[in-house]
Amino acid sequence: MGKIKAALFGIFLISGTAVFAQQSSVQGFATFVPGRLFETGERTFALHGELECVVNEHVSVLGDGFYQLQNSHVATAKYEYNHNLFAGLAYHPFRKSGEFLWDTYVGIEPGIAVSKLNATNTKSSIDPVVAMLLGTRLQLTKHLYVFGQFRMIHGNHLGNEFHRMDEIRFSTGLGFTFWNNP
Amino acid sequence: MKYFIAAFLTAATFCAHAQSQQGMFSLGGRTTYSLFSDDGTGLGSGGQFRLRLTDRVNTDWFADYIVINQDNIARSEYWHIGWSVLFYPMKEIKLVQPYFLAGHCFDYNKKTILADPTISKQRWGSAVQAGLGTHFNLTEKFDVSLTVQYMIHLTKELDLEEQNNSYVITEKQGTAIEGHLLSTLSLNYKIGKLWGK
Numbered sequence: 001m002g003k004i005k006a007a008l009f010g011i012f013l014i015s016g017t018a019v020f021a022q023q024s025s026v027q028g029f030a031t032f033v034p035g036r037l038f039e040t041g042e043r044t045f046a047l048h049g050e051l052e053c054v055v056n057e058h059v060s061v062l063g064d065g066f067y068q069l070q071n072s073h074v075a076t077a078k079y080e081y082n083h084n085l086f087a088g089l090a091y092h093p094f095r096k097s098g099e100f101l102w103d104t105y106v107g108i109e110p111g112i113a114v115s116k117l118n119a120t121n122t123k124s125s126i127d128p129v130v131a132m133l134l135g136t137r138l139q140l141t142k143h144l145y146v147f148g149q150f151r152m153i154h155g156n157h158l159g160n161e162f163h164r165m166d167e168i169r170f171s172t173g174l175g176f177t178f179w180n181n182p
Numbered sequence: 183m184k185y186f187i188a189a190f191l192t193a194a195t196f197c198a199h200a201q202s203q204q205g206m207f208s209l210g211g212r213t214t215y216s217l218f219s220d221d222g223t224g225l226g227s228g229g230q231f232r233l234r235l236t237d238r239v240n241t242d243w244f245a246d247y248i249v250i251n252q253d254n255i256a257r258s259e260y261w262h263i264g265w266s267v268l269f270y271p272m273k274e275i276k277l278v279q280p281y282f283l284a285g286h287c288f289d290y291n292k293k294t295i296l297a298d299p300t301i302s303k304q305r306w307g308s309a310v311q312a313g314l315g316t317h318f319n320l321t322e323k324f325d326v327s328l329t330v331q332y333m334i335h336l337t338k339e340l341d342l343e344e345q346n347n348s349y350v351i352t353e354k355q356g357t358a359i360e361g362h363l364l365s366t367l368s369l370n371y372k373i374g375k376l377w378g379k
Contacts, residue, residue, distance in 0.1 A: 059324040059371060087229075088211050089369040091320055108326075108369055110213040110227035112247075123299055125257075127249050128227035130213040155225055158249055158257040160296050 025054045029147065029175035033066070038166040040078050045069050048171050052090070057097050060090045062107060064131075066169075080118040082165065084153070086111030086131050101145075107133035113165055115157050122160045129155030129165060142180065148172045203275065205377035206234040208325075210370035216248050219362035220339070221258040224250030228262075230368060233376070240268040242283065246364075254296070255349055256342055261290040262333075266311065277319055283331060284312040293340045293351045303351040307337025309361065323372040334361040 028051040035044040047067045054060040066084040070077075088109030095103050109131045116124040135149035149171045157163040214226035226248030234240045243265045250258040264287020270279060292304040313331025320326060339354045 055371060056321065056323060058321045061371065089324065089371060091324065091326075108213070108367065110211045110229075112227060128213070128225050128247055130225065130227065156249070156251060158251055158296070160299065162251045162254050162296070 024056065024181040025177055026179040027052050027054070027145070027175055027177040029171075029173055031171050031173035032069075033169050033171040035167050035169035037078060038168075039164045042078060044077075044082070044167065044169075046169070048169075050171075050175075054092075057095055058092050060092065060105070060107075061088075062090055062109060062133075063087045064109060064111070077118050078163070079157075080116045080122075082113060082115040082157075084111055084113050084129060084131075086129075088131070090133060090135070101139040102136070103139075104136045105133070107135070109133065113153075113155055113157070115159070115165065117157070117159055117161065117163070125157055125159035127155055127158055127165070129153055137175070139177070143177045145175045145177065146173070147175050201275075202237055202378060203234050204236055205375040206232070206372055207374060207376050208232045208234075208370045208372040210368055212244065212246070212366050212368035214246050214248060214364050214366045216250060216260070217363040217365060219250065220341075220360060221250040221252045221362070224248050224258070224260075226260070230370075232268075232370060237273050238270045240270070240281070242266045242268055242285070244287075252293070252342060256351070257294045257296055258340075259290075259292045259294075262287045262309070264288060264309070264311075266331075268315070275319060279317040279319060279325075281315050281317070282313075283315060283329065284310075286310050287333070289333075289335055289337065291335075291340055293342070295349050295351070298348075301349070301351060303340055303353075305337060305340055305353070307335055309333050309335045309337075311361075311364070313364075315366075317370075325370050325372075327366075327368045327370060329366045329368070330363065331366075332361060332363050334359055 030049045033046050033048040050064045052060050052062050064086040068082045086109035090105040090107030092105040111129050113127050113129045132152045137145050137147040139145045151169045153167045155165040157165050209231045211229045216224040226246045228246035230244035246262040248260040252258050266283045266285030268281045268283045270281050287309050289307045289309040295301040311331045311333035315329030317325040317327045341354045
């Protein structure tokens with residue numbers, strides 16, 4: 001515990017300012033995200049961008065985009081591409097304005113998947129999907145934070161064949177706070 | 183766990199005060215499961231806005247896109263654009279706020295044979311829906327709502343028929359009342375009041 005406190009104190013010294021939760025803010029990140037498809041067990045890899053607007057102490061509006069990158073681990077990946085767009089809300093039960101910001105949240109995001117099977121004579125398909133989120137974030141400075149986010153995606157591909165697109169993804173990295181409510 | 187309970191109690195206390203909600207405009211997203219349909223079960227995404235007319239009456243304006251796998255043979259797509267009126271039996275705003283709802287929507291359905299996408303048929307129609315639901319008012323401005331409603335299509339349905347070992351899409355004869363049960367989880371944020379204090 002002492003080491004953790006020392007580490008946090010060090011972060012504050014580096015940042016040069018104490019960081020507190022603001023009533024509202026706009027933030028976002030871009031990162032690479034690994035995932036796993038439940039149907040085949042194959043690993044996936046995507047570019048993930050998120051924009052979040054904290055509208056009050058406990059609620060934020062989220063928009064997420066995933067662009068699937070080629071999967072070098074699997075010779076015959078299930079999907080030639082499987083890109084996603086999500087928009088939804090997150091609930092931050094423990095967040096309080098004016099307090100040290102270590103934030104944990106849950107969220108739900110309806111969205112769509114644009115996907116195509118990795119086979120000849122298959123067609124692209126736009127299908128509804130839904131994602132459940134569990135994430136945590138530690139604000140390092142006024143403008144920087146580190147985060148970790150689990151995302152369970154549920155949906156079906158219905159191009160020329162039926163396939164389940166259920167997948168778990170884990171995003172982590174460094175985020176940027178663009179604007180804080182003074 | 184104690185923090186979780188404390189947060190819920192705080193939210194409940196926060197939401198319990200009796201401030202008029204008349205004129206409140208809210209915006210949100212939704213995910214829908216379509217059940218008990220001839221087509222099968224399917225998942226949908228969409229959005230809605232709400233406009234509260236009185237403390238007991240709210241209106242819900244929505245758009246949904248639902249895709250159903252019909253027996254691994256066809257892709258059945260539904261677009262719903264419509265509105266519902268929500269009636270609250272209890273006037274007070276509490277953590278859990280149940281409601282009845284009923285409404286109307288425009289309904290578009292397109293069916294495509296998976297094995298041969300050139301075989302496709304579509305129709306426009308109209309539908310009515312009614313059901314039950316509840317808001318979970320997690321904060322003063324944010325709620326999660328769970329709604330279960332049955333939607334009846336007032337249009338001739340598209341049907342799959344097997345002919346000579348292949349499938350065709352036909353329009354059903356007669357005016358049978360058919361539909362589907364829609365279970366919707368929606369997230370809503372109250373933007374502000376358009377009128378009233």
